[in-house]
Amino acid sequence: MEQLLLLIFLPLAGAVISAFAGKSAKIVSTVISVVSLGLALFIACNFIPNASTQFEANLPWIADLGIRFHAGIDGISMLLVLLTNLLVPLIILSSYKHDYKNPAAFYALILFMQSGLLLVFTAMDAFLFYIGWEAALIPIYFICAFWGGKDRIRINMKFFVYTIAGSLFMLMGIIYLYLQNPADNFDIQAFYALNLDSAQQGWIFWAFFIAFAIKMPVFPFHTWQPDTYTAAPTQGTMLLSGIMLKMGIYGVIRWLLPIVPTGVQDWGQLAIVLSIIGIVYASLIAFTQKDAKRLVAYSSIAHVGLISAGLFTSFNLANLGLQGMQGAMIQMFSHGINVVGLFFVLDIIFSRVKTNKIGELGGIAKVAPQLAITFLIIVLGTVALPGTNGFIGEFLLLMGVYHYDIWAAAIAGLTIIFGAVYMLRMYQNVMLGKTNELTITFTDIKGTEKLVLYIICALIIVLGVYPKPLLHLTEASVQHLLEQVNQKLTSVK
């Protein structure tokens, strides 16, 4: 319990310290985030990979309203806690070359957001989950709107209103579940045990699904995403795409599937169709992008579409669902690492030549071989080349979709082909070919840039070759979750 509380509140304490640290906030926040990573690794080492919830903290909070500070870690949470605490130090390190104005506030907000994210990934109380959900949103809004690029105010207002609209309806769903709960609390197990009829489940499904779909984002709730990713400062984009997007997927797994399985059965088809439309649509738009950052943003929509399709199909498969679900797990982790790597490379390029327009670049590989190699590894990871981390996840996800429907799998499988085409074409145009006057003075990566990219590349290869530890971590919990869902479905029938 103490470890978990420390895990959640250490970044928050770090945020307060950073806020008063002035110019040295960079160092302070790095230290705190690395300590957090150490703590997460410590917890992971002591984590017994079975289906139980461990390190549980269950404290009274607002007793009159049935709200408790109830958090705990099972395999699914563990994976995302690891991802969060792994990426935050990398994201902070990636900012070393930047001189943001008001660094104290910048790093304080990142750490504050980390606390919110960890709360989301560990909450076992729906109200606490909601608090974490919003606590992660507010800092990222300020990060993007304060340090962002052109037109940042309008774009971020759209982003903010969009996401908060989703979450308010989710809150309504949470209140509804609370009122249905005879135990008068927000406990997740009590919510799992609720017996709602299919009409109720349908409403709750939509209340939650819209919130999660906006966060991921799933077509047609994605319109905020490309602009926001492009206008945000790179660290903001990394937080959004690397970690925050996983909140939506995690929400589906943790809250949507087990609470309203019948609702998911009734409406999941539509969710699958939307996800697959999103995959194709985003891939096609990615083809036409001239700006590399926007291209990566759209590719992210495509990848998330596959994860969400895999999730909803694996759910409909009763016993065969484990593979798809596990695929979603590992793909969440891989996507987080890869997308952070991609945005970092683009940030490095932008900081050198002040443009991310694919057409204006070229030949960087000649002058910056190390960047070229690391970038290539990340791109290959993103396009799911066997032997990289992207492969395992996409393979399992596609297998899940295949078991569900062969045509859906065929269309969803296009992502891999499309992805390979537009990513490699982007790589080719940016890195290969002749150097031009813009890229001739390009300097190779060094210092923290090297460190971050090497870590990311190492993770891509290691997880690609040996993904077992991660799969092992989540397997029991995922299995348990699916059993719970199936039990509930059969008991209703």
Place this chain on the structure above:
Amino acid sequence: MNIIITISITAFIVLYAGLFKANRALLPLTVVGLLTALGFTFCAWNGNAVHFGMMQTDNFALAFSGVCIVGTLLIFLLTQNYFAAKSSNIAEYYTLILFALAGMIMMVSYKNMAMLFVGLEIMSVSLYILAGIRKQDFASNEASLKYFLMGAFSTGFLLFGITLIYGATGSFDLDKIQAYLVDNSKSISPIFYPGVILMMIGLCFKVGAAPFHFWTPDVYEGSPSLITTFMSTVVKTAGFAAFLRLFASSFAPLHDFWVVPLTVIVCLTLFIGNVTALFQKNFKRMLAYSSISHAGYLLFSLIVLSKNSENNVLVYAAAYTFASIIAFAVLILVKQKTGSDSFESFNGLGKKNPLVALSLTVAMLSLAGIPLTAGFIGKYLMFLNVMGEYKTLLVAFAILNALVGFYYYFKVIVAVWFKDGAETELSTPGQYKVVLLVSVAITLILGIYPAIILNLI
């Protein structure tokens, strides 16, 4: 009873102190008087005493008295350098505000409709003068006149309603009225119903609920900012307490009858308040319209009467009061420096005035209803209450309105932090800092650990 006596005596002492030009003693005297009154509030807790059948200091009355007194106290602290710049007769301001407060204490603790009327009039007459106290100023005069005409008009409605109810029940006493409704549930006199509606209209005028809100923006904009602060926070809270005291207890047996017009009023109030606030270019006017929309959320508690209705209003009113005090305090500071209260004058405020800007941000987040601030807990309780009867459509409507609210509250945050402006450095007097810090602390404490206030009443 002690509370009213203390406040009234303080008012007289302050008036005499003003007569002898002891201007420096005014604030300490007032603060001591209010703290004594606050002390009496605490002492009377759980006492539930009835005074001459006219007033009842139950916990409901005491809790709202407490919020009103603390709010007034904070507003008095904002008078530093404020009145002195505007007028030489500072004592009158103090006295009038104190009298208004005495009237409000009656409004939150009446047990007899006559007391409701007396309290309301004591408060309103003081406010008519306060709104027009800058007698050379055109806008202030307009505000005063409008407020007076509208106020007198609405008092007429209220009185007519009281008369009809007296005609039906033969009593002004709240308990007796309730007993009449319970005993004669099959044969309620037909004049009782118009009485209820007329009283509802009268009270809606006072709390500025649509469609009886037209006076609010002009009056709020024209009055001196400090008086606007007082009107839109403390006065509003007292108005709601009076509303609630009548409708949540005495008229509760007729809930099915008056909930229909009330629902219409709530929806109109939310919609008009929010949508009009969206288009304001002036910060003060935006706050005026947003106060209308908050009246809508507050009335939510009456749509579904539960044992928590009263406490919900207390939480919401407290959250709203302290956040608004911050907003107005910053407005006063900005206006003193730049001479304007448009959104543009807030541009770039964050660069040179981190404390003020942070406080304003917390206030806006609370008004918008973001988690971990008091405003969220207030809204949450309101939604929870109404969801209790599964009025999902109404909650969905309120949520859509809350979204509109996010937009205009964040406009302020955007101006303060993200826009480039003149980078004026405000001169923030010490007392303002105290007010800001206290209000921010209350807002955050209520937001993070609301358990302390949830079971008060």
